[in-house]
Amino acid sequence: xxxxxxxxxxxxxxxxxxxLAVLLREHYTFLYKYLVKVTMDPLLAEEIVQDTMVRxxxxxSTYNGSSAFSSWLITIATRLYIxxxxxxxxxxxxxxQEEQGARSIRWRFESxxxxxxxVLDALSRLPTAxxxxxxxxxxxxxxxxxxxxxxxxxxxxxxxxxAYGISQMRKELNEDGE
Amino acid sequence: MENEQDQELxxxxxxxxxxxxxxxxxxxxxxxxxxxxxxIASEAVRRNRQxxxxxxxxxxxxxxxxxSCLAVxxxxxxxxxxxxxxxxVVGLSGLAVAHIRRRREGAED
Numbered sequence: 001x002x003x004x005x006x007x008x009x010x011x012x013x014x015x016x017x018x019x020l021a022v023l024l025r026e027h028y029t030f031l032y033k034y035l036v037k038v039t040m041d042p043l044l045a046e047e048i049v050q051d052t053m054v055r056x057x058x059x060x061s062t063y064n065g066s067s068a069f070s071s072w073l074i075t076i077a078t079r080l081y082i083x084x085x086x087x088x089x090x091x092x093x094x095x096x097q098e099e100q101g102a103r104s105i106r107w108r109f110e111s112x113x114x115x116x117x118x119v120l121d122a123l124s125r126l127p128t129a130x131x132x133x134x135x136x137x138x139x140x141x142x143x144x145x146x147x148x149x150x151x152x153x154x155x156x157x158x159x160x161x162x163a164y165g166i167s168q169m170r171k172e173l174n175e176d177g178e
Numbered sequence: 179m180e181n182e183q184d185q186e187l188x189x190x191x192x193x194x195x196x197x198x199x200x201x202x203x204x205x206x207x208x209x210x211x212x213x214x215x216x217x218i219a220s221e222a223v224r225r226n227r228q229x230x231x232x233x234x235x236x237x238x239x240x241x242x243x244x245x246s247c248l249a250v251x252x253x254x255x256x257x258x259x260x261x262x263x264x265x266x267v268v269g270l271s272g273l274a275v276a277h278i279r280r281r282r283e284g285a286e287d
Contacts, residue, residue, distance in 0.1 A: 017222075021214035028208035033200045042203075053214075057221050108202050119195040138189050139196050170188055 005069060012060050020060060023069070024053050031073050037135055038081060040124040041101020042108075048084070052077040067146075074140070075150045078132060082151070085128060098124065122172045130165035137162045 005026075011019035031052060035045035055076050063072055102124035106116045123131060136147045137158070144162075148155040209217075251258045 017215050017218045018211070020218055021211045024214050025208050025211055029203070029206050032206060032208075033203050036203060037196060037199060053217070054221055057218055058225065105199070105202070112202070114198070114202075117195045117198065119192055120199060123192070123195075135196075139193060166185065166188065169192070170185075173188075 006065070009060075009063065009065070009069060013063070020057065024056065027070060027073055028053075030070060031077060034074060034135075034140075035077055035081070036105070037123075037139070038078065038128075038132055039101060040098060040105060040131075042104055044097070044101060048077055048081050051080050055080065071142075071146075071150075074136075078150055079152075081132075082128075118173060119169070122169045125172070126165055126168060130161045130168065133158050133161035134165035134169075 005023070008019045008023045012023055028049065032045055032049050035048050036042055039045050039048065052073060056073065059076075063069070067075075102121070105120070105124075109116045123134075126134070132151065133147055136142045136150065137144070142150070144155040144158045147158045151158065247258065250261070
């Protein structure tokens with residue numbers, strides 16, 4: 001973490017609203033991109049980014065610097081997403097929303113003349129728990145222990161979710177002839 | 179060995195596609211500093227109001243509970259002690275059920 005970010009965090013913790021605003025703005029795109037990959041739904045990602053920003057405003061004083069600020073935001077955002085999914089009682093509606101989200105990303109690719117990827121398609125069909133674990137491990141480079149701390153589950157469970165996620169995606173891609 | 183290589187290739191491909199997905203949102207416009215400052219100010223006001231409301235509610239409920247406890251203790255001490263014994267049992271059982279349910283939901287995911 002750079003000295004500048006540390007200084008901004010210190011000022012924000014002392015109640016400097018401008019420092020907090022700069023800090024949030026600098027991490028906005030990073031957080032949004034993370035949540036698009038986790039939710040595979042740009043609209044839902046935007047909602048959760050806003051919820052995360054509000055939660056960060058409430059809890060900035062509790063941030064102790066034991067992990068990177070971006071990791072702290074990832075932890076808050078992931079837990080907010082999991083809580084929201086837990087509250088969403090009807091799985092069918094949730095699935096429908098996820099499919100709409102993936103369609104909207106696909107449309108974004110195609111509207112820019114880019115080819116939609118079967119790999120991303122398979123990722124969007126992966127159960128949320130496996131998708132989050134796989135992303136955190138192989139895209140963001142966290143260890144199993146760190147992911148366990150983020151998701152509040154044992155590292156062994158993380159390991160099995162990552163392994164299941166990879167095998168499920170590879171199976172799907174093999175069936176598609178990729 | 180071959181499987182490991184295949185997996186490595188798959189992960190490289192996945193990472194490449196995720197970079198491509200990230201690039202779709204490179205032109206994202208985050209809210210301005212002023213907008214965020216306004217949001218921070220309005221959130222602070224909302225939190226203060228909520229904290230005041232919660233404190234008031236806490237005092238009100240405490241007062242009701244305390245006066246009911248004193249009333250029961252003076253009129254029917256036996257009932258008072260039964261209730262005192264039941265509260266931790268019910269509380270701990272509730273926590274255990276919630277914990278088991280959460281673990282089960284996690285496993286289903």
